[in-house]
Amino acid sequence: MTGTSDDPILTAENLRVTFADRDRTTVAVDGISFSVRRGETLSIVGESGSGKSVTALALLRLVELGGGRIETGTILFKETPDTPPLDLVRADRQTLRDLRGRAVSMVFQEPMSSLNPAHTVGDQIAEVVRKHEGVDKAEARRRAVALLQRVHLPDADRRIKSYPHELSGGMQQRVMIAMALACKPALLIADEPTTALDVTIQAGILDLIRDLKAETGMSVLFITHDMGVVAELADRVVVMRHGRIVEENDVAALFRAPQHPYTRQLLAAATMSGARRLPAAVSTAGVVEAGGTKAPLLEVRDLVTQYPVKTAGFKRAKTHFRAVDGVSLDIHPGEILAIVGESGSGKSTLGKSILRLVEPASGEIRLAGTDILGLKRPDLRRLRRHMQMVFQDPFGSLNPRRTAFSQIAEPLVIHGIAKGADLANRVEGLAKRVGIPSDMLSRYPHAFSGGQRQRLCIARALALSPKLIVADEAVSALDASIRAQVLELMLELQREMGLTYLFISHDIGVVRQISDRIGVMYRGKLVELGETEAVCSAPADAYTRKLLEAVPVADPAASRRMRRAAPGAVGLPA
Structure with a gap:
């Protein structure tokens, strides 16, 4: 921990933060104690609801603006080794205003x-x-x-x-x-500053924070749910769960020998332990049969999807932006094809174009030999029984005014497939298949966790026994351990039901764990397509290499070796 000192710049003792509503009080932070040493990066890691972000907000008393209350504890801040400690819990508002942005600064998740x-x-x-x-x-x-x-x-x-x-x-x-x-702060508090960013952008921000810390000698308190980011950046780690600290250690020691079961769970989820399967075996089962190769389930040829763009100037001529620019691919029965790329690459537009949720300008799409682009609306509606989509935001995909039962039942009712006791049995069977107990089906979406809501969306997608599921960033909004559970569920369903997936993601590290093949999109074009391990082990395209290099590795020694050996910036395709 070069450049660090045992002298703490900030020390929190017995910190307890609560939120009160009309009929109950919620304890968000429950009597925690920790310190940030001068010149070090301390990461507080945990999943949603662990109390890590509330802790960060409490340090500058910003939690009070959102209805939180610091019930007990002290937060001692020493701007320099020679200044007396200041208890931020008891500081007056003028002192806090002077401190914020000058001696202590904060960077939030959503700029x-x-x-x-x-x-x-x-x-x-x-x-x-x-x-x-x-x-x-x-x-x-x-x-x-x-x-x-x-x-x-x-x-x-x-x-x-x-x-x-x-x-x-x-x-x-x-x-x-x-x-x-x-104002050259002594302490920078960064609360999930890279969570909403693509992996290459995230890598750039992490490099920037690391370089600025080395230049200025400032201390950093970095809040995250991502153990790969912790491995990249931290000197020490505090692990939080349910408002309490369950483990604290130097980063190398914690990754080498985690003591608490929850820490081990986070690390297992970060490396997707146990979720990897053999792509070659799946490909052989799904693509090759006796006597030859199965015909593709989905065929896409020279697909173009574009949007009108008005140009500036007196005449305001109309041009077109090609979100999908001449993409061709096949997906075979039982296969998982992943499409990966950053925001704006065209990957989500490709998924929506295949289902005709947006209308392509030209090209060809065939599902089991049927020309999708040539279908009239009634025929397209019937065909959509065989194509379903799972979106990134499960809460936005579910109707907040309808129960879980009615949402799973909806496609069965719309297509006239089941009613009465048969409908109830089918819905309960689908819920059981995705791990939702039948006694929860009378609840509304707000009563479910993020992972459970995504399971409901998967159950609804399975209701019509589709041939193809398009999963568009289906696990991107989930914590690492919940993401691992949902991915394992999708793999299990794929094995049981012979499902075919088009899995869209910005995270090549995630898709590497589950896909048979990977296609990489950049600026609307498919710049690389191949077997997963071939693409990840020996990428042919510069952009693919850039994506792989940017993935955080949940191993401090490995990530820092890679950083030292990393070449200069990779040129991107024009």
């Missing part, structure tokens, strides 16, 4: 929620500088440009005039980090 949409990013950074440093407008602007350059935002002189919505997610997060660094 668009933190940035003001009505002001340019340059004005927002300059405001922080002027508030805490007392400089004039011109000097504040000069520093804002320098800060954007420091966080490697391209064309900083021009970007300073941009509004938040004009920047990509990765650029927005760099602006947030620039703002957090404006």
